[in-house]
Each structure stands twice: as C-alpha cells, then as structure tokens.
Amino acid sequence: MNVRRLIPSAALAAAVALGATALTACSGAGGDKDGKLDVMASFYPMQFLAEQIGKDHVKVNALTKPGVEPHDLEITPKQTAQLGEADVILYLKTLQPAVDKAVAQSGVKNVVDAGTLTKLEAHGASGHDHGHEGEGEAGHDHGHESEAGEDPHIWLDPAKYAEVAQGVGKALEKADPDHAADYKKNTDELVGKLTALDTEFKDGLKNTASKTFITTHSAFGYLAERYGLDQEGIAGVDPEAEPSPARIKEIQEIAKKDNVSTVFFETLASDKTAKTLATDTGLKTDVLDPLEGITDKSQGADYFEVMRSNLKNLQKALGAK
Template sequence: MNVRRLIPATAVAGAVALGITALSACSGSDTAGGSDGKLDVVASFYPMQYLAEEIGGSHVSVTTLTKPGVEPHDLELSPRQIGSLTDADYILYLKGIQPAVDDAIAQSGAKNTVDAAKLTTMETHGSEVDGHDHASSDDHAGDDEETAGRDPHVWLDPVKYAEVAEGVGKSLEKADPAHAADYRANTDALVKKLDALNTEYAAGLKSTTTKTFLTTHSAFGYLAERYGLTQEGIAGVDPEAEPSLARVKDLQHIAEEDGATTVFFETLASDKTAKTLAKDTGLRTDVLDPLEGITDKSKGDDYIQVMESNLAALQKALGAK
C-alpha cells in the first residue's frame, strides 16, 4: 500500500549537519562541481535521471535517490542520501510523487533545486472505483495544496515530458553558464526524440478497435488523454490492491461493452491482481510500464525504448489497424 512516510525532523537535521560538515571539509573551492569539474546532479528517480543525463551529457555527474528496482513512491531516504542534497550543485525532482524526497529537500535548505512539476501544466485525472472518485496521484501528493489531487505522471506523455526537458535545459544553462551552448544543443536533440515518439504514438493509436485499457496502476492518465484513450484503473490508488467483487463486475461490463482485451500490470509491482482479474474476466495480461525505474525486467534500456515497447503493447491490446 502506498503510504506517506515522514522523516523525523531530527534525522533530517542531523543528516543536513553531516552534509554541511563534509562540505566544509572540502578543498575550499567556491567553483560548482566535483573534483572532476562536473556539475554534481542529484535526481529523485529515473524520469528525472534520464533528463539530467541526456541534457547534461559529459558536463554532469548524476546520482539518483531511487535505486533500480525500488518502488519510488514509498522511498525512504538514508541519512547519507539526505546529506547528499546539501552537497549537490543541482537537484532535479518531481514534487508530489515521492513525499520523502519532497520533505528532505524542503528541510535541507538546498538552493539550486528544480521541481519538474512547475515546468509543465499538471492536471487531475480521476476514475470511479467502488463508487468513490480516486485521483490518479496515487496518494503521493500528500497535503500540499500545490500538488494535492494532481496526477504527477507527466513523463508518460511525450509532449509534456518535452516541456519539462526544455525547462530543465534552461535551468542547467543558468546553473552552469560555461556550458550553456552544449546544454541547449542536448535539449534540442532530446526534444526532437520526444517529438518523434509523440508522432509514433499518434499514428500508431489513431485507428484501433477499442480505446479502453485496464491497468493495475492508474499512471497513464496523461497518455490516455493525449491519444484519445480511456484508462480504467482496477482498484484505485494501489497497483497491488485486490479489487472488490463489485469492481470486478464493473470491469467485466466495461470489457464487454468497450471490447477491452487486456489487463495491464507494471514491472515494479506484483502481477497477482492483474492475473486474478484476467482469469475472472477472460482477458489477457501484459506489461504497461509506468517507467518509474529501469531494471533487467524492463522491455528496453532507456525511456525511449520502453515507451516504444509500451506503444507496441497498447497497439496489440487495442487492436490497432
């Protein structure tokens, strides 16, 4: 179950103090960057890491707070990770999806932070489950008025992700003016890739037998809206939650009415719920990766490859013509 995890203020304060002490013990140079001259970048999880690496190129050294295979929403930070926020030259995160990260950054006093949620327009994607309206934020937004109820999964829409990429590029130019031209060129190259990906999706999903897909993780609201699809979440906010009998009946009806063929599950969560529902409804199962992390189980080595695998899975499930 995705539960908001709070970091004790004393733990954060202690970790930050350690970070400041370590920073003071360094060589006394005021120049940003590590000993190798690169900009030290901390990314909250894979979608932010990918942007930092693609745009930063050879001028950045990127570390991520979320290790491969770790479910990012419930991430708990170690004191060392919290301390690293103070030492970083640049922090890239997405407010509203990882409460522990949001809390640590807010309490660390780190100055050069970039919130990807402010680089595009965030929306609310709700779905009716068991008679209740569940926002697709998966309860990751906490109580912050700026993010509460908003769907944080903007990276699954290539168009919105490109908007975020452009904002990240501009912020890196300001953080490291000496290499601004390279950051600008890398940003342009990445945006072209994302534009091409958007074109692939638009063409590949333009004509399908059905527009409805079922998923254990309601992370694809932006993607569905972009390409005229309908996302049906199984049990609301938790990708591993068991759907009620009423919801199973609803989904059976939806599948019959809309011609849905497939129940999608993700790589970082159990497929038990998807397989149980598929058995009860006579549907197939397949992977639709929310791209919150890359592992050896991922159907691709990076964002672009996994998104192309997702497109192929959707085309098969929706009966693309």
C-alpha cells in the same frame, strides 16, 4: 632577514595560485572534484533528463535505486547528506513524500520541481473521467497525488515530458553557465526525439478497434488523454491497492462493453490483481510500464525503448489497424 621574509611570500603566492585554480575548477560547475555539475535526481524519469541534457558536464545520482518502487522510497541518512551537497536537485513534488521532506531541508539553491515546468491535471481511475462511484471502498489511495488531486505521471506523455526537458535544460544552463550552449544543444536534440515519439504514438494509435485499456496502476491518464484513449484503473493510483468486489464487477462490465482483450500490469509492482481479474474475465495479460525505474525485467534499456514497447503492447491490445 630578506631570505626569511621571501619564503612566506612565496608560499603565500603559491597558496593564492592554488586557490585560484580551485575556484576556476569549481566556477559554474559546482563543487565536484572533477569539475562536473553534481545533479541529484529523485527517480528514473528525472535522472534520464539530467543525463541526456547534461551528458559529459554532469555527474548524476538517483535517490531511487533500480527495482525500488518510487512511491515507497525511504531516504537514508547518507542520501540526505548527499542531497545537501548537490549542485542541482531535480525532483517531482508530491510523488515521493520522503523526497519532498528531504529536499525542503537540504538548503540547496538550485532545486527544480518538474511539476512546475508543465501543466498538471487531475486524473482518476479512468483517463476520461475524474472518478467512479465506490472508489473509496476500492482502496483508492491518493497518497502521492498533490493536495489538488493532480496526477504526477507527466513523463508518460512525450509532449509534456518535452516541456519538462526544456525547463530542466534552462535550469542546468543557469547552474552552469560555462556550458550553457551544450545544455541548449542537448535539450533541443532530446525535445526533437520526444516530438518524434509523440508522432509515433499519434500515428500508431489513430485507428484501433477499441479505445479502452485496463491497467492495475492508473499512471496513464496523460497518455490516454493525449492519444484519445480511455484508461480504466483497477484500483486507482496506488499500484498495490486491492480493488473492491464492486470495482472488479465494474471492470468486467467495461471489458465486455468496450471490447477489451487485455489487462495490463507493470514491472515494479505485483501482477497478482491483473492475473486474477484476467482469469475471472477470460482476458489476456501484458505489460504497460509506467517507467518509474529501469530493471533487467524492463522491456527496454531506456525511456525511449520502454515507451516504444508500451506503444507496441497498446497497439496489440487495442487492435490497431
């Protein structure tokens, strides 16, 4: 009788011990099997922050796969399910409507909108001007701007990206307090590197023959504003939009007046518009990468390498002294 009563007691004790072990493995580090914090990032700039700050304590998945234009992302049912199981979601509201919808339905507690971690501003096709006459006919597409017309491309300004990094660091500390000291240390290191990059851009673009650059994708408003440059977008914020004949004529006049030598295109969208304009105006073409994703065509393996390639290409195009 006593023996029979002891067996379930032992089994119960073992089960309790197992449960406690499982709880310990999950506490402060999400429900991932290997004890790591499960972070879902919407696209590359968010993924990069999570990896740099989380390092060995996180497992990072990205909704936007390499080579996919983030604005065009459609989310699969499998991704929607993965999103719901994440410990932390890191995204940038208004950039990807499909992601916004899935995040709102995910039920995840720790959701970080990078746009709330720094100040968003409105930028039109021109970095120093909020609009051009005839932009509507140029197929100007505000589909991934916020309702207030705010520009989401904050990661292309290293100083703003550093502010976002600090906010992401705090969010990871809150989600996984056991490793808070490591997240803080990693955040400080990353912010230090971004501050150094900001200085490189300031020094590298201080003295240039021209201050105007022409690009197919108006993603560089924050960068232009930070370093005293003027961005002229061929067709506004949509990299695939076709510019109107009036906008092409306007760009040609700007190129002549502001001593512009180069039309920039990007790696994830078609270069057809840039090459047509360059041929019509006798300008050169080069890459200015909005860093929405890294592929084997990117001019660098990560954020810092590609940003330094962007700096080099800008210096060459603007006649840096």
